[in-house]
Amino acid sequence: MTGKPLQDISPSTEKVNESHVPNCSTCTTRHLSICDALGPKELVTFDHVVQHRGFAAKAVLFEQGQKADFVFSVSEGTIRLFRLLPDGRRQIIGFAIKGDFLGTALAEKHEYTAESVDHIRVCRIPRSTFLQMLDEKPHLMKKLHEIAGREIHDSQDQIVLLGRKNAEERVAAFLLSFRERLARVLTRSVTIPLPMSRQDIADYLGLTIETVSRTISKLARDKLIVVVPDGIRILDVNRLVELAEG
Amino acid sequence: MTGKPLQDISPSTEKVNESHVPNCSTCTTRHLSICDALGPKELVTFDHVVQHRGFAAKAVLFEQGQKADFVFSVSEGTIRLFRLLPDGRRQIIGFAIKGDFLGTALAEKHEYTAESVDHIRVCRIPRSTFLQMLDEKPHLMKKLHEIAGREIHDSQDQIVLLGRKNAEERVAAFLLSFRERLARVLTRSVTIPLPMSRQDIADYLGLTIETVSRTISKLARDKLIVVVPDGIRILDVNRLVELAEG
DNA sequence: CGTTTCGTTGATATTAATCAACGAGCGTGG
DNA sequence: CCACGCTCGTTGATTAATATCAACGAAACG
Numbered sequence: 358m359t360g361k362p363l364q365d366i367s368p369s370t371e372k373v374n375e376s377h378v379p380n381c382s383t384c385t386t387r388h389l390s391i392c393d394a395l396g397p398k399e400l401v402t403f404d405h406v407v408q409h410r411g412f413a414a415k416a417v418l419f420e421q422g423q424k425a426d427f428v429f430s431v432s433e434g435t436i437r438l439f440r441l442l443p444d445g446r447r448q449i450i451g452f453a454i455k456g457d458f459l460g461t462a463l464a465e466k467h468e469y470t471a472e473s474v475d476h477i478r479v480c481r482i483p484r485s486t487f488l489q490m491l492d493e494k495p496h497l498m499k500k501l502h503e504i505a506g507r508e509i510h511d512s513q514d515q516i517v518l519l520g521r522k523n524a525e526e527r528v529a530a531f532l533l534s535f536r537e538r539l540a541r542v543l544t545r546s547v548t549i550p551l552p553m554s555r556q557d558i559a560d561y562l563g564l565t566i567e568t569v570s571r572t573i574s575k576l577a578r579d580k581l582i583v584v585v586p587d588g589i590r591i592l593d594v595n596r597l598v599e600l601a602e603g
Numbered sequence: 604m605t606g607k608p609l610q611d612i613s614p615s616t617e618k619v620n621e622s623h624v625p626n627c628s629t630c631t632t633r634h635l636s637i638c639d640a641l642g643p644k645e646l647v648t649f650d651h652v653v654q655h656r657g658f659a660a661k662a663v664l665f666e667q668g669q670k671a672d673f674v675f676s677v678s679e680g681t682i683r684l685f686r687l688l689p690d691g692r693r694q695i696i697g698f699a700i701k702g703d704f705l706g707t708a709l710a711e712k713h714e715y716t717a718e719s720v721d722h723i724r725v726c727r728i729p730r731s732t733f734l735q736m737l738d739e740k741p742h743l744m745k746k747l748h749e750i751a752g753r754e755i756h757d758s759q760d761q762i763v764l765l766g767r768k769n770a771e772e773r774v775a776a777f778l779l780s781f782r783e784r785l786a787r788v789l790t791r792s793v794t795i796p797l798p799m800s801r802q803d804i805a806d807y808l809g810l811t812i813e814t815v816s817r818t819i820s821k822l823a824r825d826k827l828i829v830v831v832p833d834g835i836r837i838l839d840v841n842r843l844v845e846l847a848e849g
Numbered sequence: 850c851g852t853t854t855c856g857t858t859g860a861t862a863t864t865a866a867t868c869a870a871c872g873a874g875c876g877t878g879g
Numbered sequence: 880c881c882a883c884g885c886t887c888g889t890t891g892a893t894t895a896a897t898a899t900c901a902a903c904g905a906a907a908c909g
Contacts, residue, residue: 442763442767442768442849448767462748468756468759492745495744499709501748502709502748502751506707509755512758512762516765517688519762520694521693522688523896524896524897554854555855555857563765564897566855566857567899568897570857571857603688603689801887801889802887811867812888812889817890820889820890
């Protein structure tokens with residue numbers, strides 16, 4: 358479907374990073390991410406092993422089946438995580454945003470592909486280094502497991518959505534959950550920016566692009582939302598929540 | 604749908620447990636479960652806090668939204684884990700079998716209901732005790748996270764299945780994955796016992812009971828499987844795998 | 850300024866859901 | 880021990896939801 362090859366790190370974007378995130382101690386994403394588990398001293402150690410990277414849209418961070426050499430923390434932008442079936446069908450597992458942890462600590466291989474939706478910035482650490490830290494710092498391990506617990510919970514929500522909800526419920530649930538996640542990260546605004554394409558939303562919700570488009574149009578017709586450039590605005594949260602919950 | 608109230612612990616079944624699993628050191632499930640992370644000394648400690656319980660079919664171990672007081676390890680039987688939508692639609696998140704860890708260590712509340720499919724035996728530990736052990740034993744924490752990683756992986760498989768596979772692919776994938784899990788636990792036989800009902804399978808695969816029934820009939824007509832009492836037998840694994848993978 | 854990509858909408862096709870009937874197995878009670 | 884009533888699984892007929900095919904306009908891009 359989208360199947361474009363990876364693009365390399367853009368040097369210009371990298372420069373932006375260097376100035377914006379000079380070190381872990383002053384990082385604005387810290388309290389949202391796994392780094393929240395680190396003390397002041399550990400943050401300094403972290404600085405020595407962490408690598409800041411910027412990517413343009415459609416860059417591949419890592420691929421399904423590939424050996425996992427790094428783990429990542431997202432500082433900015435949106436990343437789609439997906440798996441492909443042999444015939445090209447794509448299922449997006451999730452969208453990663455600022456503060457999210459990416460990659461596998463204990464497993465050797467990535468089980469999905471991660472591709473930037475828009476301009477992104479990430480911090481990455483060699484997995485071997487991270488593993489060593491995990492062994493030395495139980496509180497980091499615990500934090501990681503906490504994150505895994507949330508991931509499992511979210512996956513189960515998605516399983517219920519895909520297994521038992523209709524198109525309208527799926528779209529409503531997606532808009533609300535994405536809003537919820539954005540709210541942790543930026544000022545909670547009525548307008549929800551949607552950097553991903555309709556095709557991305559469709560592949561996330563197990564629908565086609567046409568059904569997503571029609572459903573969004575219907576929600577707008579019913580005055581639950583308004584479609585704005587690159588996003589939507591919620592008019593009636595309560596009715597949308599009711600819809601989303603089934 | 605199934606919505607039956609919980610049944611209490613059957614004393615007779617409990618007796619069976621006492622004789623069959625007298626202690627953790629001789630437990631036949633140990634190497635399959637989280638207890639595999641425990642050393643000989645720790646196993647003895649474990650013996651003092653673990654409670655063996657037996658349940659008849661359709662017993663509720665814990666419910667969606669309920670405070671999580673215990674964590675569980677399954678010794679025998681099959682357990683369905685599900686969530687209900689307000690209007691009664693049910694989505695089965697998974698089936699737990701011998702060796703599986705159940706419950707949430709770090710979260711306060713259960714996010715799904717666990718109900719025995721057939722006669723089961725479980726070991727349970729107060730969550731508070733388990734949490735304390737986690738803090739004291741980093742290797743236990745690591746083991747738990749390893750298990751969580753596998754759970755996340757399986758959830759993602761299920762998301763792909765529900766989002767992008769058709770009925771035939773779903774049923775084929777279910778049969779193979781259930782067989783795979785059983786194989787870890789009992790001698791790998793050509794016949795796959797299916798203790799759960801067609802309705803359970805349907806609620807797991809996001810289908811209706813009729814579609815599951817029809818699809819199984821079709822697989823049998825196509826000579827990929829044979830339906831036997833309380834299970835199926837696989838005739839052509841390769842074609843079934845091909846089907847399941849999409 | 851042409852060209853491509855993206856989103857929307859309409860018409861039709863297809864898959865799976867729904868509605869319905871039936872038979873087999875099981876437990877219970879006469 | 881048999882008969883009745885249930886539950887469960889299967890199969891058939893029809894319907895409904897979403898996918899597919901198709902066309903088009905607007906925005907983005909070189």
